[in-house]
Amino acid sequence: MSLSRRAFLAASAAAVALPPALVAAESKPKKLVMIAGTPSHGPGDHEFNAGVLLLEKCLKDTKGLEVVVFKNGYPKDDSALDTADAILCYADGGAGHPLVREKRLERIGKLMAKGVGLMCAHYGVEVPKDLGGPEFRDWIGGYYEGGFSCNPMWKPEFTEFPSHPIANGVKPFSVRDEWYFNMRFRDDMKGVTPILSAKPSDTVRDGPYVYPKGPYKHIQEAKGRSEAMMWATERADGGRGVGFTGGHVHRNWGDDNYRKVVLNALLWVSKVEVPKDGVASTVTEDDLKANLDPKKK
Numbered sequence: 001m002s003l004s005r006r007a008f009l010a011a012s013a014a015a016v017a018l019p020p021a022l023v024a025a026e027s028k029p030k031k032l033v034m035i036a037g038t039p040s041h042g043p044g045d046h047e048f049n050a051g052v053l054l055l056e057k058c059l060k061d062t063k064g065l066e067v068v069v070f071k072n073g074y075p076k077d078d079s080a081l082d083t084a085d086a087i088l089c090y091a092d093g094g095a096g097h098p099l100v101r102e103k104r105l106e107r108i109g110k111l112m113a114k115g116v117g118l119m120c121a122h123y124g125v126e127v128p129k130d131l132g133g134p135e136f137r138d139w140i141g142g143y144y145e146g147g148f149s150c151n152p153m154w155k156p157e158f159t160e161f162p163s164h165p166i167a168n169g170v171k172p173f174s175v176r177d178e179w180y181f182n183m184r185f186r187d188d189m190k191g192v193t194p195i196l197s198a199k200p201s202d203t204v205r206d207g208p209y210v211y212p213k214g215p216y217k218h219i220q221e222a223k224g225r226s227e228a229m230m231w232a233t234e235r236a237d238g239g240r241g242v243g244f245t246g247g248h249v250h251r252n253w254g255d256d257n258y259r260k261v262v263l264n265a266l267l268w269v270s271k272v273e274v275p276k277d278g279v280a281s282t283v284t285e286d287d288l289k290a291n292l293d294p295k296k297k
């Protein structure tokens with residue numbers, strides 16, 4: 001919040017005697033808890049720790065936002081979630097997904113019910129369909145379903161963006177990554193707004209995908225269709241949800257638009273106003289080399 005807005009609120013509180021608690025709640029920074037997954041891939045890929053620390057660095061000057069980072073998986077003491085306004089989960093998913101294993105669906109579900117935001121990135125959008133699938137459709141609008149969604153490495157051309165705060169200041173860009181598509185979205189995309197959409201070429205649909213190699217008939221049969229690789233939703237409980245399927249290749253954080261759209265989403269999901277031109281940030285070569293997971297012996 002700007003100083004002038006704060007001053008205005010203080011003044012209006014004095015003038016109309018707003019309860020002090022209301023003023024305090026209004027000026028309290030939003031709290032974003034970012035959970036980075038454990039190392040799993042070779043150098044430069046699935047660098048969840050380095051990725052989250054880089055995003056944290058880019059957000060450090062954001063007014064009205066407090067960021068808490070947990071590295072190397074779900075925290076042993078997760079009490080920080082009790083006061084979170086939003087959660088980012090950038091981690092390996094599937095059955096080992098940090099938010100679904102060890103009966104955490106119930107814990108996270110209670111947070112969602114009180115309107116906490118949730119953004120999941122890359123493998124973090126994948127959960128088993130019988131362990132988290134229905135919840136993720138509700139919480140973030142859709143999820144990667146094994147055998148239905150696919151995960152080729154490709155270079156979509158993102159040329160048009162919706163009128164949505166997450167797209168603020170984002171210019172056309174194209175980056176090679178493992179952009180999953182054909183998510184299991186809510187029926188008829190109800191309440192889901194695609195943010196990054198592009199048409200995979202026929203070659204991309206024909207595979208091979210990263211794993212399993214495919215190709216899947218239903219993916220090939222949808223040739224020519226545009227697909228959503230990032231999307232946003234506002235839930236009935238007041239919470240916001242975002243899915244982003246890129247994030248395999250760490251170096252991609254060096255692309256200004258790729259980074260901006262994710263930083264914007266982190267503000268939006270936390271209910272912090274996204275600047276008109278989006279979140280401004282710079283990333284150096286050293287930043288991209290910082291905090292990488294140690295090489296496996």
Ligand SMILES: [Zn+2]
Pocket residue numbers: 046122123178247248
């Ligand atoms: Zn990946």
